[in-house]
Amino acid sequence: MKYRYFSIGEYPRSGTPERGLFTLNEADLPELDDGQVRVRNTWLSVDPYMRGRMQGFIIFDHWERYPHFLEEVGPLVSADRIDYEEIIIEGLENTPDAFLDLFQGANQGKMLVRL
Numbered sequence: 001m002k003y004r005y006f007s008i009g010e011y012p013r014s015g016t017p018e019r020g021l022f023t024l025n026e027a028d029l030p031e032l033d034d035g036q037v038r039v040r041n042t043w044l045s046v047d048p049y050m051r052g053r054m055q056g057f058i059i060f061d062h063w064e065r066y067p068h069f070l071e072e073v074g075p076l077v078s079a080d081r082i083d084y085e086e087i088i089i090e091g092l093e094n095t096p097d098a099f100l101d102l103f104q105g106a107n108q109g110k111m112l113v114r115l
Helices: 058-079 094-101
Strands: 002-008 022-028 043-045 088-090 109-113
Touching: 002 094, 022 094, 088 094, 094 109
Parallel strands: 088 109
Antiparallel strands: 002 022, 043 109
16 A cells, blocks of 8 residues: 655755655555554645744633634634635645745635545
């Protein structure tokens, strides 16, 4: 059985990364040991920055308020009073393009890759 994964050949020294930095690889899955399970991912969240490079609101800085947020905002989303947008990209092979699109402002909301 095979699996696919991306590797970064070289981290960008400055500016926006380019598509050629990413390589889609394929390898054999190792046999499972006793007590191990295999999980198949069907979604990949594409996020452009490491925490140290992020600017603006970082949810984990306010995690203690999350229950209050769900209590207040959850019913509004359920009642279609708050709009949200998700961009769904199909296929692992399109992940580099999805990642690079984030640097060009192509997303409005959460961008996901359906594996």
